[in-house]
Amino acid sequence: xxxxxxxxxxxxxxxxxxxxxxxxxxxxxxxxxxxxxxxxxxxxxxxxxxxxxxxxxxxxxxxxxxxxxxxxxxxxxxxxxxxxxxxxxxxxxxxxxxxxxxxxxxxxxxxxxxxxxxxxxxxxxxxxxxxxxxxxxxxxxxxxxxxxxxxxxxxxxxxxxxxxxxxxxxxxxxxxxxxxxxxxxxxxxxxxxxxxxxxxxxxxxxxxxxxxxxxxxxxxxxxxxxxxxxxxxxxxxxxxxxxxxxxxxxxxxxxxxxxxxxxxxxxxxxxxxxxxxxxxxxxxxxxxxxxxxxxxxxxxxxxxxxxxxxxxxxxxxxxxxxxxxxxxxxxxxxxxxxxxxxxxxxxxxxxxxxxxxxxxxxxxxxxxxxxxxxxxxxxxxxxxxxxxxxxxxxxxxxxxxxxxxxxxx
Numbered sequence: 001x002x003x004x005x006x007x008x009x010x011x012x013x014x015x016x017x018x019x020x021x022x023x024x025x026x027x028x029x030x031x032x033x034x035x036x037x038x039x040x041x042x043x044x045x046x047x048x049x050x051x052x053x054x055x056x057x058x059x060x061x062x063x064x065x066x067x068x069x070x071x072x073x074x075x076x077x078x079x080x081x082x083x084x085x086x087x088x089x090x091x092x093x094x095x096x097x098x099x100x101x102x103x104x105x106x107x108x109x110x111x112x113x114x115x116x117x118x119x120x121x122x123x124x125x126x127x128x129x130x131x132x133x134x135x136x137x138x139x140x141x142x143x144x145x146x147x148x149x150x151x152x153x154x155x156x157x158x159x160x161x162x163x164x165x166x167x168x169x170x171x172x173x174x175x176x177x178x179x180x181x182x183x184x185x186x187x188x189x190x191x192x193x194x195x196x197x198x199x200x201x202x203x204x205x206x207x208x209x210x211x212x213x214x215x216x217x218x219x220x221x222x223x224x225x226x227x228x229x230x231x232x233x234x235x236x237x238x239x240x241x242x243x244x245x246x247x248x249x250x251x252x253x254x255x256x257x258x259x260x261x262x263x264x265x266x267x268x269x270x271x272x273x274x275x276x277x278x279x280x281x282x283x284x285x286x287x288x289x290x291x292x293x294x295x296x297x298x299x300x301x302x303x304x305x306x307x308x309x310x311x312x313x314x315x316x317x318x319x320x321x322x323x324x325x326x327x328x329x330x331x332x333x334x335x336x337x338x339x340x341x342x343x344x345x346x347x348x349x350x351x352x353x354x355x356x357x358x359x360x361x362x363x364x365x366x367x368x369x370x371x372x373x374x375x376x377x378x379x380x381x382x383x384x385x386x387x388x389x390x391x392x393x394x395x396x397x398x399x400x401x402x403x404x405x406x407x408x409x
Contacts, residue, residue: 003277005103006288006409008046010117010376011039011192012271015206015364018122023203024194024268029064029121032194032270033073039192040115041079044274044286048077052111054085055102056272057094057118059367061087063126069119089368091397092335093297094118095271096371100295100404102275107292112280117272117372124268133397138235144302145236145243149397150225150258152305153336155244158255159304160342167337168218171262171361174334175213178358182209186357186384190271190376208265208364223256224263247303262337267364271372290379293389293405294320300399306339308401309393310346316391316403324349327405328387331374333394334359343393357381370394375406382408 013032016024024032033056041048056070070085090097095118102116133146140146147155157167181187182205193204229241236243241254274286281288296319298312309332317323324347332340332354344354357377360370371394378390393403 002107003109005106005275005292006278006281007290007292007375007379007406008274008276008281008286008288009040009044010190010271010273010372010379011036011043012190012373012376013194013269014191014203015208015267015269015366016203017207018266018268020123022123022268023207024121025123027194029119029124029270030069030072030076032121032268033069033119034076035194036117036192036270036272037073037077037079037115040272040274046113046274046284046286048079048083051083051113051115053105053114054083055098055114055116056085056087057090057098057368057371058087059089059091059094059120060125061089064121064124090400090402092333092365092367093371093394093396093400093402094368096374096392096394096402096404099273099371099375103292103295106275106277113276115272115274117270118368119270120366120368121268122266122366145246146302147240147243148225148228149305150263150336151229151240151244151254152303153258153338154225154229154254154256155248155251155304156306156342157257157338158251159248160338160345162257162338162341163255164257165215166341167257167262168215170337170341171218172213172215174355174358174361175210177356178209178362179211181357182206186380189380206363208267209362213261218261221259221261224259226256229254229256244303258336258338262361264335264360265364267366269366269369269373271369271376273372273375288409290406290408293407295404298401300401302399305397305399306335306395307342308399309339309343309395309403312401312403313343313347313391313393316405320405322405327389327391328353329356329378329381329390330354331378331390331392333365333370333374334361335365335395337361339395371402379406
């Protein structure tokens with residue numbers, strides 16, 4: 001019989017603007033993650049020497065993010081050298097997958113205490129980032145003419161008939177709810193300020209939100225992917241839009257509705273959760289906040305790419321023996337506005353239970369770290385509302401989705 005995996009606590013950095021002028025740009029991503037590890041250890045009171053593994057998600061693996069950033073962050077934190085670390089990549093779902101792998105290790109009995117999460121310093125991306133998803137594999141490209149995610153999001157909007165008004169309205173909602181959450185201090189429990197070499201706090205709040213954003217102000221922004229979609233690509237001799245039409249022949253023209261204001265923000269950040277077995281928690285005086293109920297991943301058609309959160313969520317609910325109505329709060333990552341809109345439509349989810357404190361459109365999406373941050377957001381809000389069950393789901397590159405259900409203990 002499997003054991004439960006308990007979430008003891010979690011911390012995250014603020015999300016800094018993903019630009020050289022952003023509040024976290026000067027920090028090497030190893031150091032961002034190291035500060036999160038130190039804060040999590042201090043808050044929980046756990047002896048770092050007891051941690052059996054540090055599992056971290058990251059979407060880059062080049063430049064500053066290279067060479068197993070989880071292990072490097074353990075060393076940067078000054079933790080005992082016998083604490084290992086491993087880094088994984090499931091694109092945008094990397095941080096969430098890290099948490100699920102940690103839970104698996106605990107539930108199987110192989111481990112008793114694991115730290116999991118992720119990091120991404122998007123302002124420090126260097127050479128090697130942005131390579132095509134197929135990594136230049138011409139044979140794979142013949143089979144699946146993969147396109148940039150923004151064009152996939154526009155393809156979803158076209159097929160689902162989400163017009164510019166609909167996606168901009170959802171984006172304005174994200175900004176409005178995030179502004180209310182920040183004003184009410186709803187992220188304060190999870191955020192730890194990032195400190196510079198002088199010990200002073202360099203950033204203690206999310207930098208990306210734009211309070212006061214409206215549908216009217218968003219309407220002035222030009223579509224981000226129309227030009228890229230129309231440009232002829234070699235050696236195919238087709239544009240990205242034409243590649244989509246080749247796979248979806250019913251699409252005569254893609255309606256390019258996504259832009260910088262209704263897509264996820266480019267930011268820097270790190271987050272981590274401490275997970276343990278019930279036996280370990282009781283033996284070391286750790287009080288759990290939640291348990292991992294079930295997790296699932298799913299694949300979907302890779303050209304449209306971003307439709308798998310719905311199937312992953314259904315699979316996760318089935319594994320837990322639950323229905324959509326059993327979930328009190330949903331976190332559906334706002335990679336692009338069309339993604340949560342489609343998941344809500346497909347699963348008939350009440351919008352009042354989705355991303356109630358805003359999402360990545362307002363707050364930003366530090367690729368490898370977002371999953372860990374979403375767990376903290378939903379858990380903090382479940383506690384604030386005295387609710388019980390939360391579900392986190394994300395779309396990822398290559399046509400995949402991740403989903404996890406947590407339940408307060």
